[in-house]
Structure formats: C-alpha cells, structure tokens
Amino acid sequence: MTDQSSTRYAYLGPAATFTEAALIGLLTERGVLETAERIPMRSADAMLEAVRAGEVDAAVVPIENSVEGGVPATLDALTRYGRLQIVAEAVVPVRFVLAALPGTVTRETLRSYGTHPHAEAQTRLWMQRNAPQAEYRVTSSTAAAAQELAASAEPAGASAGAAGSTDLPYQAVIGPLLAAQTYGLEVLADDIGDNTLAETRFICVERPGAIPEPTGWDRTTIVVGLASDRAGALLEMLEQLSARGVNMSRIESRPTGDGLGLYQFSIDVLGHVAEARVAEALRGIHRVAGSVKFLGSYPMASATRTELNGTKKAVDPRVADDAFDRAQAWLDDVTGR
Amino acid sequence: MTDQSSTRYAYLGPAATFTEAALIGLLTERGVLETAERIPMRSADAMLEAVRAGEVDAAVVPIENSVEGGVPATLDALTRYGRLQIVAEAVVPVRFVLAALPGTVTRETLRSYGTHPHAEAQTRLWMQRNAPQAEYRVTSSTAAAAQELAASAEPAGASAGAAGSTDLPYQAVIGPLLAAQTYGLEVLADDIGDNTLAETRFICVERPGAIPEPTGWDRTTIVVGLASDRAGALLEMLEQLSARGVNMSRIESRPTGDGLGLYQFSIDVLGHVAEARVAEALRGIHRVAGSVKFLGSYPMASATRTELNGTKKAVDPRVADDAFDRAQAWLDDVTGR
Amino acid sequence: MTDQSSTRYAYLGPAATFTEAALIGLLTERGVLETAERIPMRSADAMLEAVRAGEVDAAVVPIENSVEGGVPATLDALTRYGRLQIVAEAVVPVRFVLAALPGTVTRETLRSYGTHPHAEAQTRLWMQRNAPQAEYRVTSSTAAAAQELAASAEPAGASAGAAGSTDLPYQAVIGPLLAAQTYGLEVLADDIGDNTLAETRFICVERPGAIPEPTGWDRTTIVVGLASDRAGALLEMLEQLSARGVNMSRIESRPTGDGLGLYQFSIDVLGHVAEARVAEALRGIHRVAGSVKFLGSYPMASATRTELNGTKKAVDPRVADDAFDRAQAWLDDVTGR
C-alpha cells in the first residue's frame, strides 16, 4: 500500500466508534492522518469485500477484546476472504462514557439507555450499582446509538413539533468519549467500564502484497482447519509449533459450520514468516492439518511492544535464524552438497 | 433433582425460542413434560443465579452452535458460577422461518425484518437472494421479535386506533417455527437457514448434587485457566489429556478479562469423571494448570449418540478402566502393598 | 534384610575386584563389615539365582560404568529374574594399576599383559604410550588375572622346577590396587586409566521385601518392553514420565532376543515409588507398554547425593506429593465423593 493522498481506509462505522479511534491512531503513526480518507462501513464482511474488490485500500476491524474475547464476525470474515493480508495492528483501551442529550436526564432520573450488547456486558456492574433503575435497550453499535440520540433532538423536517426523542426507546447511550463529543452529547459519567484494563486489538487488512519487513517484534496470524477424523489433531498441530520453539499469543476455535464439534482455529504466533522457525512451523502445519490460511506477518502494536519490553525473553538461541542456518550448513557439509 | 410435580425449569426466554424447544425435548425424554414448570428468563447470568439461589431447580441454556460457535454469555456465566453442574444436554436442529402478521406483507413487498443478530447471520444469504430489498433491524431475541410483532397488531388498550405496527421498525421476523405458531404469525417462508445442517447444543444446569451415572456415552465439561507466565502451557495441558488417551470434543478460549492474550479454556472431553482415565487427566490438569473448574459429567444427547454409533471407536483398551485397575494391582503387587 | 551376623553377600568374584571394593564400602556404611560374609561368585546370572534361591541374602553387581556404559550381563540377568529388588547402590571410582610378580619385569621390558577386555579398553591409550611393545591377552576378570599370576609363581606341588610363569601368556596384569595388594604383586604404575573420571555404579539386589523408605534422594529402576507394532512407542512411554514431571537418569536399550530391532529399555528415574508422581508414571507405563518390571526404589549412593547437592533442583511443586494430594482432594470435593 502506498501512503499517497488518495488512500482510502474503511472502518467499522458509524463514525466515532472505537474502531475509528484505532484507525486515527494508525494513521497518526503513519503520518497520513490528514491525507487519508476514512470511510465508515457497516460490517466486517462488507469491508473485507470492499478491500478485495479494490473499492478501498485497507480496512480496520476489531479482532480481539480483552473482556469479550475474539470478535466472531471478523474471524469468520477473514476466513472467508482468504486472499487478504493483515499488515498492522493497533491496541486501544476501552473507555466508556454514559452520555445523553444536554439537560435531559441525570444518572438518577435515567429510565433507559442504549448501547451495543458488548458494551452493555462491559458496563453492567457499574450500571447496576449507579443507575439500577435504567433499562437496557440493544442497539447495533455504540456510536450508532449516540448518533440516533443526537438526531432525535433535531426538528423533524419543517415540523415544529416535539423532539423525536420520545420515539427512541432510550434516553442515554453508553459509548466511546469520541462518540459523545462527535454528536454533541453531555457526559453523565466517564470511564464506567467494569474492567478498567479492558482493551481491544484492531487489525488493518489489505489486498495481498509485500509482507511488512520483520522488526523483531512481529505477530503472524493463521487459520487452521483440523482433519476431522483424527484424534489428537490439535495436539499434533501444536507440536509443529513447539518443535520449532514458536509461541502462541492467541488461539480461538471457530465452528466450520459443518456440524457440532467441527472446528477451525484462529491463531496468532509470535514471530515473522521471514524467520526460519515460523516458516518451518507453518510448513509443518500445512502438512499435518486439513487446511491452513496465512493471514499475514506484521509488527506488534507499539503499546504491546513497550509492555513486553521488560518481560519478553529473547528468542531461544536454539530456534533463532542462525541456528537454522548452521543446521542447514552442517547438513550440506556432511552430505556433500 | 427429583422429577416431582413442583420442578421448575428456567430457560432463555421469551417463550417460543429454540431454548424452549430444547427444554420441551428434555422434559419429554424425562417424562415430565406435563408436570414441570417452564419459566422464561432474560439472561444466562440471571438464570444461573436463580439456580444457585434455589429459585428454580434447573436452567437450560445454549452452549454451542454449529455455525456461530460457543455462546460467550453462557460460557462466561458458567465460569462465574462455579458451583453449578451440567446434568444433561440436548441438541436441536436450527430451522428458521420468515413470518409476519397475517395478510400484511409478502416476501416481495417486505421492507424490513427483525431478528437476533445470530439468526440474521445464519439467514443472510437466503434473505439477500430472496428478499434483497428488506432491511435488517436488530432485536434482542428471535421470539421477542415475534412477540412484539404480534403485540403491535392488538388494539392498544381501550383505544380503537390504528394497529401499533407503524411504531415497530420491522414488518416481519425471522425465528423458530414455534415462535410463529405461538404468536399467530403467518409463515412467509420455511427453513430459510443458509446452513441446513445447523444445530445448537443446550445444557441443563443444576445445583451441585449427585453426578449422573456413567452410560458409556458421556461428556465432561471443564474450564481451565492457564498459568500465564509459562510458554507452552496449552500444550502441556493437552498432554495431560493425551497421556491418558482422553479425547476432546470442544475447546474454546475465553479471555480472563485481565488483558489481551490472557485466556482460559472451556473444554468438553469424551468420557465420565467416574472413568479412571478422565479422573486422572483432571487431576493432572489440576496440577499443571493455574485453575480448573469441573462443570459436570453427563450423558450425550441421544441424537449425538446415534450419530456416533457407526463411527465411534471403542475406548482404547490401554486407557479403559480395567487397564487402570490392572496397573494399580500390578503396582500394589510389586511394592508389596 | 536384617543385618544379622549370618548375612551372606555374593559379589562378582574373584576376590579383590572392584565389585568387592564396592561391597566393602556398602558393608562399612551399614556398619556390618565385620559380621557379614562376602562370597565371590562367577557370573551375574549365578549370583541372582543364588539370591532367588535363598542361598545368599544379597548380591552386589556392577550395573553401569561411566566409560563402558551399561553392563549387559547384569541388565539381562535382572530382567530374567524379575522377582528380585534393588535395595541400594554404590559408586566406586575406577582406578587401575599395572602390576607384576615382584622383580620380574619393568614397564620397559614388559612383553605381554593380561586383563579383562573392559579394563583393557580403559587403559589402552596409556599402554600404547607407556608400554607400546606389550601385547594384550584377554582374561575373564582383572582380579583373576592377578590371582593366576600370583599362583604361577608358587612351586607346583613337590616339584622344584621353574616358576609356572612360563605357562601364562602374560607377565603383568592390569587391575584394581586391591588385587595387587591381595595377591602380593608389585605395582609398576598406578592410576593408569585413560579417563581419570571413570567410575562404576554397583547395585545391591535382594529377594522382594519391604522397599527402603524414601529419603528424598532416591532412584527407581524399571525394565520396559515396548509393544513392537506401534510407531512412536518409545516417545509415548517417555510422555508417561514427562506428564508427571519424572526425570530419567539412565536409559539403555537391550534386545529382547526375538529379532533385530526389538528392544526393551532399562531405565532409572529420579524419585521413589512411594512418591505419587513416580507411582502414577509407573502405572501409566504399565498401561501403554507391552511389559514393565519394577526392580526397586532405593537411596542414591552418598557420593552422588553430594555431587547433586549443589545442582539438584527441588522437585517441581506441580508434581510434588502435595500437588497430587490437593488434586485428589479437589476432585473428591467437586464430585461429591
């Protein structure tokens, strides 16, 4: 991807979601925040299809949340659109606010609120403690709820009638601060997540092209389908990683859709496919597994790198690239090649 | 649990969901359909809390869907309420209908429809092909959508005004046949799931008590938290299973909530804790893992048993109970105990 | 075994071998050097048969040499006489001398020397450097060679003829210092082993009885026959050890005698059968292997204990006895036993 002025990034819309915040972070890191175009889209499927079709240059989607786990829609869409690649990731802390139309309600008088089920799950305890009288209404996204709430305050067409807020089943929303700011809502309470450590990992997906250079702090994402008729197939697959000293940072099972108990695994490993241990492990998995998709090698988010800095062990010298080189040189030598 | 007349079963409401269908199947198998009370509740959390508190005798919740995967709310609620046990399972085919108020719309004139996001995901292709003009509206459950649609047709109180349907953002619903029948809706199209093999597995949860007797076709469910600071911890845990020849039928990672990359695993294994290989494997996992919760050993659904009947290999004689007994007898003999 | 005055110990004769030195060390440690009877015998087979038949109370045989490896005759005899147990071990440094009849030859004039092939192998480099002209003659033991050399110097019966040394094919012997001293030979050179670290491990074998109490520094010896028709059988057996964190200190393959490529394994593990991790691992091996013989749990030689003292890691707490106890208590608790 060239960072030229016309670069178009899709993200999971509407505007002002955590996903847009992640995209803003990525563009800032790349120094193209001013020139890049941000295009909200309504589903992971639609975004990846748009990337595939060349309608946009890249898409940013959430893949993993520290509270809710993997994001099934993303994982499944990635699996479906095999010929795409992940080129970057971003990690964004999840910080929720409770917001309403200015001057309409307080935390105490609130009767109902809307938000996405994931956000509801992550603020449930706070709401039970601080606004137990308020009833939850499901919405399709946190930002959408904010947008609709704001829209409900506007005069409907030429009519000078009452604000539309009475039509909406909720009086307040839970969402990112960015959403409250974007839509001119009043913040009733800030940082109301039950888990203050919560964060979400986003990935940036493009059409296949040059793989980002290894940085020494890389992640590789694959999807592995196990041959269904073999007991111990998962163990066997993990042994392909462990025989080359490759560590996993995430593993999630996703149903294949062919019946209960038939799974494929979405896996992140530490390392880059340009490193010998990762390449050999992937080839090993290709041999023993029913199927494997390579979704990219890309640098870790800078936040993660900083976090690991103190604790990350250097790569075991027995699986570093030069150990592989020496092993090959030895074998060439003794076999006279 | 005694199957007496006062037995109260909670299920994920409202009425007429797939969960109620699963519960009806279970009660029929137990011969208590007439006498048992079925109580709809609104969340897995609420139901398990009600079981724990003794307000109901059992709860039936979905745990796994062959298309959407594990049900996070159930998995997380089970983990939170550790002292509950799974005593039975039921597998129900997922069959969706498109239904509306009689005489109001046809497949061709339909502008909007409501259903739960999971149901939407499983009927998306059919809808795109057969009613591409219809827009999707998110609802909190398939049956709730049907109920609300039916309610919208009723005269609002004493008023003789127009039917409330104009207030609802959808004209039709996608849900189980049972829901259409229960709420008097007209079926516009039947069996519209994109995957006709789709099925959902439900579990029946009670307060801890006697474990169901082994039947030879049993499943055991555990939740394992891995010590976070050990590379290869998952491999090590799986080796505790494989060293005793215990096979998994499901494994799913769930975040611990303590940060990205920290997971626990929800696992089903084939076999009963009363069998030596399962008991020893669980003790082994208890030793090597950071934490482990036992959620029950219970008979497989009869459908699954029938399906496996042709293909299931007998237990490897090297890990059958009498191999354990002979090993113990041998060791007692040679050590003079 | 009771250490009463009549205790009879067989050892690999003749007198003055390293084996007798090992036995003297063991008897000294037990404080019964004065009262115990030491009986030289000519083969491991004969000794173990004598133990089995009750003709002696115990037998001391070499099992492992740091230069030559396992002692096949001992390993095979132990396997044949299954119902015997190892109750102690002793480690003796291997220190050879070159000795001759006093005044007969020097290192320079020596034309031939006799010793056991193992001793020859361990002094070959020294001899090539220091007495290259001397030819090697095979004898059945180091001490036997010394004894015969001494005997050859005695007047043959009433005859006043020349010393019998002309009948023997060697003029000097290589053997333990004890042998030279016992038979009145002159030491031409001391400590002539090529490897000054060489040592031999001996075991003390009795009829089955009470297993020595665990000391925290114990070894357990087993013989495992692998089911011949299973690929990866050795790996599978080792996994039974590793799944319980049990370490090996020795593994040797011995042919079963049924054809090339069919092996059984003589194995020492660290730990005592009274420890849960060892007991469970042995039961696991009993299940997966074709056959397994338990040959005893016994304290390590004090020399080895001292050596390990600095380096030995404490038992991994995850496989210590109380981890097993807690795992059992947990399972009993959750299953209501």
Added chain:
Amino acid sequence: MTDQSSTRYAYLGPAATFTEAALIGLLTERGVLETAERIPMRSADAMLEAVRAGEVDAAVVPIENSVEGGVPATLDALTRYGRLQIVAEAVVPVRFVLAALPGTVTRETLRSYGTHPHAEAQTRLWMQRNAPQAEYRVTSSTAAAAQELAASAEPAGASAGAAGSTDLPYQAVIGPLLAAQTYGLEVLADDIGDNTLAETRFICVERPGAIPEPTGWDRTTIVVGLASDRAGALLEMLEQLSARGVNMSRIESRPTGDGLGLYQFSIDVLGHVAEARVAEALRGIHRVAGSVKFLGSYPMASATRTELNGTKKAVDPRVADDAFDRAQAWLDDVTGR
C-alpha cells in the same frame, strides 16, 4: 568407492568369523567377490583408522546383535572417527557349531571349550544341557579359538613331540561353521545357539563420499549427544523425529565418558537423508541437541527388506516428499516469494 580389482575390504578378523561371512555376502551382492581383497584386522578401532588413513577402502564391522544388543566397540569407534560413512549393511543369521580336532573328543567326554564371551552367552543353555561337564575358557574371538585349536595339532617345528593341544586350555571350540571348515575341525554338534532367531547386523564403512542413492528402503544412522543440563532432553530430541513422522529402528545409549549419567545416543531411523522428512528432522536435532554426527544413509539389507515387505506401512502421505514440496510451494505462494 569404485569396485575395481584393487578394492581392499578390512573385516574383523581372524578369518572365518561371522564378519567374514557377512563380507562375503556383501561382495557377492556387489558382484566383486573374486576381485576384492579381504583383509582381517584385529579391532574396530584399527579398521576404522585404516579406512580413515586410506590403507583400505572399506571396513565391515558388526553393529548390532539380536541377542547381545549393540556392539559397544563399533559404536564407540564410529563416534570417535566422525568423518566416515556407512554405505551398506548386511544381516547374517548367527549359527554356532561345537567343533574339535577330528577324533579327539566327543560331546560326552569334553572337559573344556573355548569361545568368545558373546558366543558363550548365546550357547550357554545348550551347553549346560548337553555337555554340563565342560568348562568354559574365554578367547578373543570364535575363529581365533578354532585357528589356535587347529594350530595346536601341528607338529611344533622339527620336533616330533606330542601335539600342542595339551598347552591349550580347551579341547573344543564354539564358532561359525565357516571356522570349523576353514580350520579342518570336526563338527560335534551343529546349530547349538539357544536362540535360533539370532542374527547380527554388519555395516560397511568408507571414507566420506557420495551418499548411496535412496532406494525407498533406507536407513540413516546418527549419534546424538544431549545437552547435559536440560531435563527432558531425550524427549525433546525424539519430538524432532515425531514432528516429521520419522520412525526409529534402533536407539542405544552410550556413555560420553565424562561421568555416570552422561550419555549420547546411537540411533537408526528409517529413511534417507535425501528425503525431506529425514533432512528436516536432522536439522531439528542439530538445533536442539548438544551435538550430532551423521554416519550415513544406506539401503537396508535385502533380507530386512523382504521381511518388512508384508508389514511395512507406506510412508505417511503427510510426511512424504511431495507433502514437503506442497508445503513449500504454498508458503512461497502466500508470502509472494
């Protein structure tokens, strides 16, 4: 090695041993029995040194006996002379005869017999049953005993005195039929081995050169030294084999000579280093082990091939060369190389 008239083969002498029989078999297979020179030598060390120095073209030594196990002198000599390679193997049934100078003794009147300790071990039961009165005398080889017995019958120089047999400590020998025939001895009993299935495997060793072409029925021999300070090092090494589906046909521990409990392993695996699974496994072992020596890839003895023919499973398609090729092609494709 070129099969020209001047080719010189060393073998473990003296003449008429099983080793010469194996060499005759190999030369016959190669069609060079008439032109090749057979040179007896006295030790594996001396032979391998002669190969290394170019004094002979090849050496044939025993490596494994189905009753006695690995031949330590060969294994250790191979380890010492690392830059040699095994190019062929031969398997010879072990068939012993009891033989004496014609007309001197019978089985019943025999008082003593000589043979190599290995031969003695393999005929002990027969001798106890059929000539229990005869005492065993150790000799350095079976054929040497036959040669000396024959020599003892010849007039000593010009002297017309008694036959020298009175000087020898034995009246009969146990050895190969070839030895009895070569030295003109009378066979008192044929096929007296206790184990009629006994056979010995010999290897043919040359200076490093072109590796024999793969035949589909090959063996590869390596020597692996394990890093001494790692628990589970053997398991880890075996996992390098199993991760590529490589099977072992022989594993033997040999002491490193640096102290009790420090071992290296002599290993045969099925397959040829030109096959991808073997090459990758060897490189893997090179990475994880302290040291590894490659001793050759060579065709199995034809007898073994015939034996395996019925039972040998085809190479698992997941580790066949084309599975490795496809894995490499896949990775090249997805990474755009």
